[in-house]
Amino acid sequence: MSIQQLQASKQGGPFIQVTVPIPKPNAGEICVRPRAVSINPIDWKNHQFGTMVDSWPAVLGIEGAGIVESVGEAVTTFKPGDEVMCWVQRSQFNGAFQDIFTAQEASVAKKPATLSFEEATSLLICYLTAAAAVVIGLKVNIPGLLKPDTSSTPLQSILVLGGSSGVGSAAIQLLRAALPSATIITTSSSAHHDHLRSLGATTCFERSAQHDTAILKAASPRAYGVDAILDAVGASVEAPAVYEALKSDGPKLYSLVITRPGIELPEDRQSTMVGGQSMIDYDPSAMKNLAKLVEEGKYKMPVKVDVVGKGLQTVQGSLDKVMKVSGVKLVISL
Ligand SMILES: NC(=O)c1ccc[n+]([C@@H]2O[C@H](COP(=O)([O-])OP(=O)(O)OC[C@H]3O[C@@H](n4cnc5c(N)ncnc54)[C@H](OP(=O)(O)O)[C@@H]3O)[C@@H](O)[C@H]2O)c1
Missing domain, CATH: 3.40.50.720 (NAD(P)-binding Rossmann-like Domain)
Incomplete structure (x- = not known):
């Protein structure tokens, strides 16, 4: 079984879609199939300057909302099929821009039922x-x-x-x-x-x-x-x-x-x-707090969501727009 992964080939270089095996979660990890991912300033900085990239090719993307595919040992708060929003701690081949990414349990929260996947992904890192x-x-x-x-x-x-x-x-x-x-x-x-x-x-x-x-x-x-x-x-x-x-x-x-x-x-x-x-380091329950605030109507969408593409192939064009935004968050539907 395989998935499509979007890899930035090198610093400033083109993105290519690569077929890779489905990831398996380790203990404390959750694998998620994103339905929407955010395009953040750090994605552009990572691509252009390698700001937080150790090796190329690299999978970028730090936020996504979607459906839990599988959970690792000791994960108790989520199960396959749950709708979640996640902050993705990147490594070379783990980033949001792929069919299934992996996130740490503390970086995952239940998606508030009132939000679309596009809205949910836009909330986390901000x-x-x-x-x-x-x-x-x-x-x-x-x-x-x-x-x-x-x-x-x-x-x-x-x-x-x-x-x-x-x-x-x-x-x-x-x-x-x-x-x-x-x-x-x-x-x-x-x-x-x-x-x-x-x-x-x-x-x-x-x-x-x-x-x-x-x-x-x-x-x-x-x-x-x-x-x-x-x-x-x-x-x-x-x-x-x-x-x-x-x-x-x-x-x-x-x-x-x-x-x-x-x-x-x-x-x-x-x-x-x-x-x-x-x-997250200061208070591992911070993500759960966000979900609760949204559900209780105590936290509003800080900026509007602008859905600028559909599919992984639209990531590269969207990165060119992210440093020019004003009061919006760019999001891609998957
Ligand atoms: N270290 C981390 O973990 C972390 C996490 C999140 C974000 N960040 C960084 O924090 C920054 C903000 O992220 P974001 O996602 O919130 O950005 P964003 O929404 O994409 O930022 C765009 C907004 O910033 C305003 N802006 C830009 N430069 C400004 C300046 N010199 N003075 C006043 N306003 C300015 C613009 O305002 P107007 O158009 O209204 O003028 C625009 O609305 C980025 O550099 C990002 O990389 C770091």
């Missing part, structure tokens, strides 16, 4: 990364997740850079749920401002405000500056002046999503760098 940036980076407690180890006063004001990104809009709604009365300032193109306010942002500015801290500060409580910055897109690496928006006598928390290797954290504030894996 949620995990945003949750890590909020809980680990800003030490804010999100109900249902492990509490951060902190005794500090609750944050009253946060600046979210890149609010219309998948991670940024997920972070805004998590922050609003956790801190109902906080001031949340964000940056994005104006087309998304109404949506970001509906998710919980207090004030929205164009991206250009990242170079004009006076505007951002003026929107903070008493115009003193913000307690914390959550940078969802690496904007502060290009516009470090934005740090001046931090209140001079505040906690100066700075939570940065890892957007590429080699970024150094500033030392004069409480800085943390996070990715999606940080959340």
